[in-house]
Amino acid sequence: MRGPAGAARADPRPRGRGCYPTGPAKIDLRSRNLTIRLDKDTAGPASVGAAVRDRYSAASKEAEAALCCPIDYDPRYLRVLPEEVLERDYGCGDPSKYCKEGDVVVDLGSGGGKICFIASQIVGPTGVVHGVDMTDDMLDLARRNQSVVAERIGWSNTTFHKGYIQDLKTDLDQVESHLAANPIKSVADAQAFEAWAARFEADPMIADDSVDVVVSNCVLNLVGEDKRANMIDEIFRVLRRGGKAAISDIVSDEVVPRHMKDDPELWSGCISGAWEESEFLRVFERAGFHAVTIAERQEEPWRTVEGIEFRSMTVVAYKGKQGFCWDHNQSVVYKGPYKAVLDDDGHTYPRGERMAVCKKTFDLLKAGPYAENFVFVEPRDSVAAEDAVPFDCSPPAHAMTRSTGWEGLSAAAPRRDARESKGADYRETMDGCDPGCC
Numbered sequence: 001m002r003g004p005a006g007a008a009r010a011d012p013r014p015r016g017r018g019c020y021p022t023g024p025a026k027i028d029l030r031s032r033n034l035t036i037r038l039d040k041d042t043a044g045p046a047s048v049g050a051a052v053r054d055r056y057s058a059a060s061k062e063a064e065a066a067l068c069c070p071i072d073y074d075p076r077y078l079r080v081l082p083e084e085v086l087e088r089d090y091g092c093g094d095p096s097k098y099c100k101e102g103d104v105v106v107d108l109g110s111g112g113g114k115i116c117f118i119a120s121q122i123v124g125p126t127g128v129v130h131g132v133d134m135t136d137d138m139l140d141l142a143r144r145n146q147s148v149v150a151e152r153i154g155w156s157n158t159t160f161h162k163g164y165i166q167d168l169k170t171d172l173d174q175v176e177s178h179l180a181a182n183p184i185k186s187v188a189d190a191q192a193f194e195a196w197a198a199r200f201e202a203d204p205m206i207a208d209d210s211v212d213v214v215v216s217n218c219v220l221n222l223v224g225e226d227k228r229a230n231m232i233d234e235i236f237r238v239l240r241r242g243g244k245a246a247i248s249d250i251v252s253d254e255v256v257p258r259h260m261k262d263d264p265e266l267w268s269g270c271i272s273g274a275w276e277e278s279e280f281l282r283v284f285e286r287a288g289f290h291a292v293t294i295a296e297r298q299e300e301p302w303r304t305v306e307g308i309e310f311r312s313m314t315v316v317a318y319k320g321k322q323g324f325c326w327d328h329n330q331s332v333v334y335k336g337p338y339k340a341v342l343d344d345d346g347h348t349y350p351r352g353e354r355m356a357v358c359k360k361t362f363d364l365l366k367a368g369p370y371a372e373n374f375v376f377v378e379p380r381d382s383v384a385a386e387d388a389v390p391f392d393c394s395p396p397a398h399a400m401t402r403s404t405g406w407e408g409l410s411a412a413a414p415r416r417d418a419r420e421s422k423g424a425d426y427r428e429t430m431d432g433c434d435p436g437c438c
């Protein structure tokens with residue numbers, strides 16, 4: 001899986017605040033060292049990591065009712081799923097509904113494969129679905145049903161990978177085959193293994209910028225707190241520009257205390273690893289995503305423990321606000337209903353005001369989930385890419401196209417004449433008009 005190189009003109013400005021640099025600068029390679037690759041207890045805190053593996057290993061063989069959360073999947077897609085896949089459903093939402101025909105999808109913590117098999121039908125024969133899971137028995141369940149589903153729907157587009165969702169570079173099936181043939185018995189063997197495993201940097205299991213939708217159903221909460229930043233950065237790395245994460249997970253209405261987090265039963269049961277719900281949105285924001293949205297939030301709690309409510313929430317977050325800012329004389333008008341809105345780059349759009357924006361922001365607002373809230377104003381004379389000049393996109397204030405100003409904006413906000421964006425010699429509408437018709 002390979003993503004496009006995304007060639008662009010060089011940015012003449014230093015990288016810094018503003019539109020450009022809010023995505024992760026790089027993946028932390030320290031988490032991908034030998035210790036992590038071979039550590040069998042990396043799923044959660046040391047005391048509960050093994051509990052996650054053991055619990056889902058057992059739950060792959062016999063359905064565990066305590067792990068089930070009722071979900072209304074689209075029944076059209078369930079008809080072709082084998083009974084044992086339907087039975088071992090440990091999800092808490094349906095992120096597959098955010099996929100569309102032709103998409104490349106990655107499902108984090110794919111378990112018995114249910115979301116992958118649903119997504120497989122939605123994306124159709126031109127799409128591709130990758131499931132990633134660390135538990136052998138879950139992978140066996142999913143893999144043995146792959147051909148059954150493929151035969152029933154008429155195409156085969158799913159692959160199940162053994163891997164940690166906090167490290168989507170390292171293919172653990174390959175690691176295990178390599179270790180079977182090259183067991184580590186000495187420091188020299190370990191060094192040789194390290195050298196061999198470096199291949200995943202150049203040729204990762206899931207390539208950079210290659211995925212349209214990353215989905216996950218009730219898994220992120222199981223990952224240890226020390227691995228979570230890496231996990232979110234990995235989601236960001238594999239998504240292509242314009243791609244999105246659609247994550248259903250359990251969240252809490254209060255921060256979960258330490259003694260509950262250290263309880264293996266509560267952690268592996270998708271309870272005490274839950275993010276406090278506002279923090280769940282912030283982790284995506286911090287990683288450089290934009291338009292982070294609560295797509296669904298269960299009204300009644302799924303569980304209440306020590307007075308803390310745990311419920312399912314589905315969050316959708318987009319990748320693609322990073323990049324250079326060029327001025328193409330474009331502007332936008334926020335339609336309302338709010339008095340003003342603030343985007344993830346810190347730009348304020350007062351209702352009804354025409355705001356100059358760089359081409360990147362213009363395209364982002366037009367293509368993304370914001371589109372219906374804005375009017376998009378193209379200049380009368382379009383600006384060719386080679387003629388565009390850098391646009392100062394830095395917050396807090398956004399360049400304005402009207403001299404009237406707006407009291408909520410800083411006095412230092414750059415202001416531009418609206419006529420600039422209409423073209424220097426635009427025609428008055430009365431020009432050449434037949435007086436008889438006007």
Ligand SMILES: C[S@@+](CC[C@H](N)C(=O)[O-])C[C@H]1O[C@@H](n2cnc3c(N)ncnc32)[C@H](O)[C@@H]1O
Nearest residue numbers: 056089090091109111133134135138164165217
């Ligand atoms: C609650 S089940 C959800 C399974 C599936 N998504 C569903 O909807 O039924 C959690 C799954 O995540 C897997 N898992 C947990 N932590 C993981 C990690 N760090 N890396 C990969 N898989 C993980 C478990 O093996 C298990 O299959």
